Amino acid sequence: MSGATATGRGAHVGRRAEALRWLAGAARPELLRLLLAALLGSLALGASVGLVATAAWLISRATEQPPVVALTVAVVAVRTFGIGRGVLRYCERLVSHDAAFRVMARTRVRVYIDLERAAPAGLGRLRSGDVLARLVGDVEAVQNLLVRGLLPIGVAILTGAGCVIFLAALLPAAGGVLLAGLLLGGVGAPAAALITARRADRELAPARGALSGSVVEFLHGAADLTAHRAAQRWLDRLDDEDRHLTRLAQRGAAGAGVAAACTVAATGLTVVGELLVGVPALASGQLSGVTLAVLALTPLAAFEVTAPLPLAASELLRGMRAVDRLRALTELPHPAASDGVRPAPLGALTLDVRGLTVRWPGADAPALTDIDLCLRPGRRVAIVGESGAGKSTLVTALQGFLPTESGSIQLIGTDEAVDLADLEDGARRRVVAACAQDAHLFDSTIRSNLLIARPDATQDQVAGALDRARMWRWVGRQPRRLDTSVGERGVRLSGGERQRLMLARALLADPAVLLLDEPTAHLDDATASTLMRDLLVATQGRTTLLVTHRLAGLSLVDEIVVLSGGQVVQRGVPAELIQTDGPYRRMWLRSAAKEISSQDAPTMEISAARLNRPR
Numbered sequence: 001m002s003g004a005t006a007t008g009r010g011a012h013v014g015r016r017a018e019a020l021r022w023l024a025g026a027a028r029p030e031l032l033r034l035l036l037a038a039l040l041g042s043l044a045l046g047a048s049v050g051l052v053a054t055a056a057w058l059i060s061r062a063t064e065q066p067p068v069v070a071l072t073v074a075v076v077a078v079r080t081f082g083i084g085r086g087v088l089r090y091c092e093r094l095v096s097h098d099a100a101f102r103v104m105a106r107t108r109v110r111v112y113i114d115l116e117r118a119a120p121a122g123l124g125r126l127r128s129g130d131v132l133a134r135l136v137g138d139v140e141a142v143q144n145l146l147v148r149g150l151l152p153i154g155v156a157i158l159t160g161a162g163c164v165i166f167l168a169a170l171l172p173a174a175g176g177v178l179l180a181g182l183l184l185g186g187v188g189a190p191a192a193a194l195i196t197a198r199r200a201d202r203e204l205a206p207a208r209g210a211l212s213g214s215v216v217e218f219l220h221g222a223a224d225l226t227a228h229r230a231a232q233r234w235l236d237r238l239d240d241e242d243r244h245l246t247r248l249a250q251r252g253a254a255g256a257g258v259a260a261a262c263t264v265a266a267t268g269l270t271v272v273g274e275l276l277v278g279v280p281a282l283a284s285g286q287l288s289g290v291t292l293a294v295l296a297l298t299p300l301a302a303f304e305v306t307a308p309l310p311l312a313a314s315e316l317l318r319g320m321r322a323v324d325r326l327r328a329l330t331e332l333p334h335p336a337a338s339d340g341v342r343p344a345p346l347g348a349l350t351l352d353v354r355g356l357t358v359r360w361p362g363a364d365a366p367a368l369t370d371i372d373l374c375l376r377p378g379r380r381v382a383i384v385g386e387s388g389a390g391k392s393t394l395v396t397a398l399q400g401f402l403p404t405e406s407g408s409i410q411l412i413g414t415d416e417a418v419d420l421a422d423l424e425d426g427a428r429r430r431v432v433a434a435c436a437q438d439a440h441l442f443d444s445t446i447r448s449n450l451l452i453a454r455p456d457a458t459q460d461q462v463a464g465a466l467d468r469a470r471m472w473r474w475v476g477r478q479p480r481r482l483d484t485s486v487g488e489r490g491v492r493l494s495g496g497e498r499q500r501l502m503l504a505r506a507l508l509a510d511p512a513v514l515l516l517d518e519p520t521a522h523l524d525d526a527t528a529s530t531l532m533r534d535l536l537v538a539t540q541g542r543t544t545l546l547v548t549h550r551l552a553g554l555s556l557v558d559e560i561v562v563l564s565g566g567q568v569v570q571r572g573v574p575a576e577l578i579q580t581d582g583p584y585r586r587m588w589l590r591s592a593a594k595e596i597s598s599q600d601a602p603t604m605e606i607s608a609a610r611l612n613r614p615r
């Protein structure tokens with residue numbers, strides 16, 4: 001048991017050390033700014049202490065009614081400290097926030113880059129709301145860790161040491177008392193706060209992540225939840241999670257209360273301690289009355305240095321946990337990343353897949369096994385199969401977003417053959433582009449959604465792509481034409497218009513190899529048939545891999561590959577496959593029967609009857 005605890009603690013310490021290294025890596029370029037901020041902060045606090053000490057001296061000395069000239073230096077010093085405190089604090093805030101924002105920006109960019117590379121293969125167990133909470137809340141926690149965590153600790157050490165030395169110079173015992181008081185307030189109070197709020201603090205960020213995840217999921221699924229009368233249940237769940245979060249925040253606040261009480265107690269005790277050592281020194285003539293006033297009043301200002309420490313300690317812990325969670329995001333597997341540096345081969349490209357086996361991260365079995373496929377320039381191959389056969393996985397793998405377990409994916413040009421994994425990232429994305437079934441439309445105009453694929457496209461190229469996707473006339477009918485807004489995720493478009501816009505985007509990208517994943521998904525039969533027809537015209541002469549479960553119209557492609565259970569179970573030219581007894585013919589008959597039952601489709605019926613005739 002104790003062995004297990006020790007191992008757990010060891011792992012915990014290791015994680016913290018890793019997190020520190022990660023943070024140091026992000027903060028290193030701003031080291032000078034952070035040190036300057038610490039220096040300015042220490043000077044600002046030093047000015048505060050100086051102000052109180054000088055004021056104490058001035059008031060006490062004034063009671064002795066000395067000549068005014070004897071007070072001039074102190075009066076000037078009070079003014080200088082008073083003005084200097086504000087100016088220095090302002091400069092410190094400016095420099096520290098500038099440094100923290102730069103670290104935040106660098107952290108965000110780093111996380112975005114890693115997410116961009118990891119996202120195509122999914123985000124593992126992470127929910128999108130949780131990722132959002134990490135990107136917003138945890139990155140902000142990193143800022144707080146620097147500005148409210150590390151910086152106040154550094155400033156407290158510097159200024160505290162200065163105060164102790166100052167009092168020790170007046171009376172050594174007074175320095176000792178202040179040191180003890182500062183340790184009590186600066187270490188004891190944060191420790192008390194942490195102990196009180198430890199569990200709450202540990203659970204706070206995950207609870208916030210869980211709530212964000214549920215809210216995002218609720219917003220996405222609100223229509224379905226309302227339709228199934230499940231919205232209230234979901235709202236109750238959100239309520240529970242919110243209450244839990246509030247309870248945790250309250251427990252965290254209790255820690256802050258305990259810390260504030262400890263600081264006040266430590267200040268009071270220190271003032272009493274200073275009087276206890278100062279009064280005997282005054283009696284023995286070791287100390288003047290004016291200096292005793294300075295001894296007694298200086299701690300009131302000196303404790304300004306420990307006041308932010310309880311918050312600093314909890315920001316430090318919270319920040320380290322946030323760094324840990326951000327690190328987890330940057331450590332997601334990077335199937336989309338390519339270490340390759342090679343440019344794309346020249347000339348018309350062939351996509352050649354040999355013995356490809358791929359597995360989703362963490363899956364027990366491969367999703368595709370031993371796949372062979374050859375996409376010669378200008379040829380179109382259709383991949384068909386039942387749901388779960390591995391069609392989308394193939395598209396993902398061909399984009400280089402899944403590592404190959406065995407086999408190869410090569411691009412063959414006129415000069416050489418290059419492994420897809422060896423291609424430089426940009427070249428790979430230019431050469432092979434996919435139009436996914438759930439491709440995203442941004443809440444922007446038609447033009448901006450298209451230009452994502454090719455920012456430098458001319459008006460003619462945009463119009464050409466829309467025309468080939470049979471969308472240009474529709475655009476012409478809209479009052480704002482290309483500047484028509486599509487709404488969030490394209491809600492202002494019909495399903496068919498959305499798919500056509502995505503197809504136009506893929507055509508505008510003009511890749512050497514175009515991968516279309518279920519372009520007719522979620523469309524009614526009539527719309528799907530028209531879109532499929534238009535799509536087959538638009539892709540004529542273009543190297544295309546078309547993943548679909550709709551078999552109507554496929555007679556126009558050069559080859560059909562049937563997948564089942566992640567393996568190729570049949571392949572051939574459409575005319576042959578339809579005549580051969582096998583998986584494709586069975587699928588075709590099933591889909592024909594479905595269409596006949598949903599409408600009359602006499603031609604379909606005739607063809608189905610013909611196909612069913614014993615040969």
Ligand SMILES: Nc1ncnc2c1ncn2[C@@H]1O[C@H](COP(=O)(O)OP(=O)(O)OP(=O)(O)O)[C@@H](O)[C@H]1O
Nearest residue numbers: 121122360363367386387388389390391392393394
């Ligand atoms: N992101 C993922 N992570 C883990 N496993 C996945 C992922 N996507 C798909 N799979 C698994 O891979 C297998 C093949 O799924 P895939 O989506 O490729 O099938 P499909 O033929 O495209 O099905 P559909 O026609 O329903 O889209 C399934 O067993 C599925 O559970």
